Amino acid sequence: MPNSKKEDFLNFLKEKNLLITTHNLADIDAAASGIVLKYCFENYFPNQTVHLTFSGFSKHTKSFVNKFSKKFPNFNFTFQENVDLSDIDVIVIVDSNNLDQIKIFDNLDLDIPHIFIDHHINLRKNYPGNISLFNMIFDNYSSTSEIVFEIINDCNINLPIPYRYFLVSAILTDSGFLKYGNTGTIKNLNNILQDQLEIQDVLLLLEREVDLSEKIARIKALQRVKLIRINNWLIGVTHLSSFTASILIKVGFDVGIVVSEDKSDYRITTRAKKQICLKTGLHLGKIIREINNANGGGHDGAATLNGKNDVKESLNQLIDKIKETLIN
Ligand SMILES: [Mn+2]
Missing domain, CATH: 3.90.1640.10 (inorganic pyrophosphatase (n-terminal core))
Incomplete structure (x- = not known):
């Protein structure tokens, strides 16, 4: 600087x-x-x-x-x-x-x-x-x-x-x-x-101690994860009340998406491996900024989105935009 x-x-x-x-x-x-x-x-x-x-x-x-x-x-x-x-x-x-x-x-x-x-x-x-x-x-x-x-x-x-x-x-x-x-x-x-x-x-x-209820929440989130495969890239989508998509990356996904809802408010956290960002030009922060009716941003490998009411619509837009980047 x-x-x-x-x-x-x-x-x-x-x-x-x-x-x-x-x-x-x-x-x-x-x-x-x-x-x-x-x-x-x-x-x-x-x-x-x-x-x-x-x-x-x-x-x-x-x-x-x-x-x-x-x-x-x-x-x-x-x-x-x-x-x-x-x-x-x-x-x-x-x-x-x-x-x-x-x-x-x-x-x-x-x-x-x-x-x-x-x-x-x-x-x-x-x-x-x-x-x-x-x-x-x-x-x-x-x-x-x-x-x-x-x-x-x-x-x-x-x-x-x-x-x-x-x-x-x-x-x-x-x-x-x-x-x-x-x-x-x-x-x-x-x-x-x-x-x-x-x-x-x-x-x-x-060092972070994870309490029992959080461990159980994470395990349950892994049990209901949805897998999307694009070429050799793996995207994981799940729901969890505390906001950490990095657990999906640790398990082996290239992109992790975690949706948290609280009444009408929702938050979507995303993480991506450095590899996939470098090889495909994926930039989660830029993608999230383009999503309608929601607020958010971040970096290429980590970004967050906040919104109200239309969680399905935002999630679909997000997944579609990620897919578009990975297919090209
Ligand atoms: Mn900071």
Whole structure:
């Protein structure tokens, strides 16, 4: 990322009241990006107010926070649930570039000034309040935390150890433990770790215990999976209440699709192996963005769709578009 871009961004934020936020149910990358960026701004702009608001943490983030707090009991995870927006000058949104996913914008004018720092494919929606000149949206980064880390480096801020653990945890989760990372990811990891952190300690923080009911739910989801074969590619489609399509990939599918429904709301999570993306040009994020009457996006090998009422229609569109890519 060009240095001038970071400089312009930091200059613009000078002498302004700042608010940092992220998408609903913050994952580890979103939470780390927000918390670490707040630390950075507070040190770089010592005379400014910096607020941080989350609508809540995801299940995985909560279990991570529990373990992390045992290792670092003094670490401050606090954030505001409600912020008085009347004296906020700029909102910095991390790990999303879609205002539909940002809780505080539910009842807000979209023209309140905001900037995105994100690694998801750019939606290019023209929000009236977005100061797009300062957006830092780079989909060649495997996590937002890496972009945040580069900003911190530019500010010459020496990040305390717990914050480093948090960033490394975020990078490892979002890069699928480097499966979706690149050489830049490894360089960033090395710069954060230095000689002060032990990577095995980070892995312990990220271990996830699966409870019995979740195990049973997964097994049942596998029992009712529908198999679609296109040439030598295997697509698996199933229903499961918690959103993880990666179990289908582990079993041997090239593309996994998991549908979760809650009353009229539904969510479809998709995963694809790197192989199939490289060989066929499959890009789940792009396909999902083209689906009518639903909202979503993501990367080539991982993307999510949210919608209401018409789950069958969206699922059919999705499967048809995947088939089209694989047949050609
Ligand atoms: Mn992320």
